[in-house]
Amino acid sequence: RPLxxxxxxxxxxxxxxxxxxxxxxxxxxxxxxxxLAWLKPQFVAxxxxxxxxxxRYLGGVPVHIMPNGVDTxxxxxxxxxxxxxxxxxxxPRGLGFLYAGRFSAEKRLPWxxxxxxxxxxxxxxxxxxxxxxxxxxxxxxxxxxxxxRVARKTFFHAPLEDPAPAYAAADVFIxxxxxxxxxxxxxxxxxxxxxxxxSRVGGTAEAVEEARSGFLFTAGDPGDLRVQLGKLLAHPELxxxxxxxxxxxxxxxxxxxxx
Numbered sequence: 056r057p058l059x060x061x062x063x064x065x066x067x068x069x070x071x072x073x074x075x076x077x078x079x080x081x082x083x084x085x086x087x088x089x090x091l092a093w094l095k096p097q098f099v100a101x102x103x104x105x106x107x108x109x110x111r112y113l114g115g116v117p118v119h120i121m122p123n124g125v126d127t128x129x130x131x132x133x134x135x136x137x138x139x140x141x142x143x144x145x146x147p148r149g150l151g152f153l154y155a156g157r158f159s160a161e162k163r164l165p166w167x168x169x170x171x172x173x174x175x176x177x178x179x180x181x182x183x184x185x186x187x188x189x190x191x192x193x194x195x196x197x198x199x200x201x202x203x204r205v206a207r208k209t210f211f212h213a214p215l216e217d218p219a220p221a222y223a224a225a226d227v228f229i230x231x232x233x234x235x236x237x238x239x240x241x242x243x244x245x246x247x248x249x250x251x252x253x254s255r256v257g258g259t260a261e262a263v264e265e266a267r268s269g270f271l272f273t274a275g276d277p278g279d280l281r282v283q284l285g286k287l288l289a290h291p292e293l294x295x296x297x298x299x300x301x302x303x304x305x306x307x308x309x310x311x312x313x314x
Contacts, residue, residue: 062096066118069234069257070104072161075112088112101237102258122258124314125242127306132248132298133223140224146210149181150291153225153249155218155240158190163254163275165195167231170280172203178288184229185210187221222247226294227287233274235259246305250297252283262309268301 067074078084091113098118100106106118133140141147152171158164164186175182186196186209193211200209215221218240222228228244230253235241237258245251245262251269253259263269270283287294307313 056094062094063099064091064096065099065101066105066109067236068105069161069232069236070108072234073105073108073236075105075108079112092116102235102261104257104260105236122262122309122314123237123239123242124311125239125246125305125309127246127310130219130222130243130246132302133220134248137224140220144185144210144212144221144224146185146224147181147183147208149183150227150288150294151225152182152184152227152229152252153187153221153244154185154229155187155221155244156230156238157188158186158192158196160192161233162192163231163233164192165199166275166277167229167280168196168199168209169203170277171284172200172205174281174284174288175205175208176203178285180288182288183208183210185212185221185225187212187218188214218243219247222249225249226298227252227269229253230259231272231274231280232256232259237262242305242309245301245309248298248302250287250294251301252287262304264300264304268297268304 078088095116098109098116099121100118101122103120106120109118154164171184200206222244228249228251230238230241232254235257241259251263253263253271254274255271256274263271265271270286272279272283
């Protein structure tokens with residue numbers, strides 16, 4: 056204030072689990088929120104859902120919507136090299152599902168794995184799934200894979216210094232979170248030409264054009280997930296079309312230049 060400098064604050068996390076909700080749970084956090092509401096800096100959010108949530112905790116402050124951007128030169132489709140990339144990663148042929156990010160509770164990965172295993176067993180699909188990252192839920196994901204008898208179709212990788220080859224080697228990106236801001240991994244996957252299977256939350260619902268670049272389902276709804284996953288398994292030809300649409304979407308609205 057004394058220096059006359061503009062202050063910009065980006066609101067992090069997703070609805071109900073991000074910085075605003077976390078701050079509201081403590082006395083010090085509530086004091087901070089009151090101070091911010093009074094000082095009125097320039098607030099930025101990556102998705103409309105977060106901007107709407109801000110009104111609950113900060114009152115009528117203006118919030119600018121500014122999505123994350125992705126490097127579309129670094130993250131590109133690599134259809135002609137897919138078999139080579141899979142060989143390097145130790146992945147088989149078949150429809151490849153991928154999750155990249157932290158294995159944390161709000162991502163609902165063990166829950167997703169249970170349903171994925173159920174449908175893979177029923178359909179006899181040659182699909183496989185890979186998880187790139189780390190976090191406290193890894194053992195639960197592995198247990199779900201073993202219980203569902205798909206452990207041999209499940210692959211784990213520690214965080215990769217360069218995740219671009221993993222995206223390019225996969226077909227479908229999954230993001231079953233209960234809440235999201237706007238996932239950088241989602242944008243990287245879409246830029247790499249992957250179809251999306253994700254929960255209809257936060258920036259995901261804004262970035263993914265339903266039934267054009269992917270299928271969305273209601274967060275935590277097993278029936279809805281079964282329906283949407285079943286469509287992908289029954290119509291694998293949709294995956295390539297979705298992937299091309301996802302790439303176009305990112306180029307138009309989420310590239311670093313456009314953002």
